[in-house]
Amino acid sequence: MSYHIKLEIFEGPMDLLLHLIRKHELNIYDIPVALITHQYLEYLDLMKSLDMEIAGDFLVMASTLTHIKSRMLLPPPENPEGDDEGVDPRSELIRRLLEYKRFKDAALSLEQKEETWSQVYTRTAEAVPDVPAEDEPLLFDFHLFDLLAALKDVMARVPDAEFEITAEAVSITEKISYILGRLESTDSLLFTDLFEGSTTSAQVIATFLALLELMKTRIVKVFQIEQFGAIRLMKAVAETAAG
Secondary structure, eight states: OOOOOOOTTOOOHHHHHHHHHHHTTOOTTSOOHHHHHHHHHHHHHHHHHTTOOOOHHHHHHHHHHHHHHHHHHSOOOSSOOSTTTTOOTTHHHHHHHHHHHHHHHHHHHHHHHHHHHHHHSOOOOSSOOOOOOTTSOOOSSOOHHHHHHHHHHHHHTSOOOTTOSSOOOOOHHHHHHHHHHHHHTOSOEEGGGGGTTOOSHHHHHHHHHHHHHHHHTTSEEEEESSTTSOEEEEESSOOOOOO
């Protein structure tokens, strides 16, 4: 299934590391490199299986994590000499993560201020976005990595097809129509419900890529009610009246 896609929400390797640290509630000053490296490489393998475009920065970070992991497995020198001896191999990575996090937090603060002012100085729009009920607030810092984590859980439930005789032709266009059809009769839909009846990995991947395409074209919006909670999707824009 040759299908390449690059999304605006597909951010860099630092975002993936911060996502893993938040998800596993880790101390950024004492990162368990073995766990983070394992999780990071799992995400890269999943992205490769989806034939997604992976920036070189992701591969560089994978190499960096592997190098740090190998250094931490080495016994400490008996007679440390020089300024670099005895330095925590993670120190440079932690410094970069903290610096990146400061910029991300500052950007989020500016984004929230922009959102506040946009509600004060409004302009007429042709279409009004659908929103969940008032008791279902959106989590605005949603990442593609949340989707990939949910996809990993779905793929784990699909039986391995080790003895496929013929290749299964799965149309992404058909899956796009399928997703939009599911959203016709409901305000929002659970991410996992998209894969009901999917019995092969090809069907799951085609459905997931169709969802990414709908997100990229801003036809479908994905959100969480709570951080790392269940993922839901809805039509991003209300349909205008015919005529």
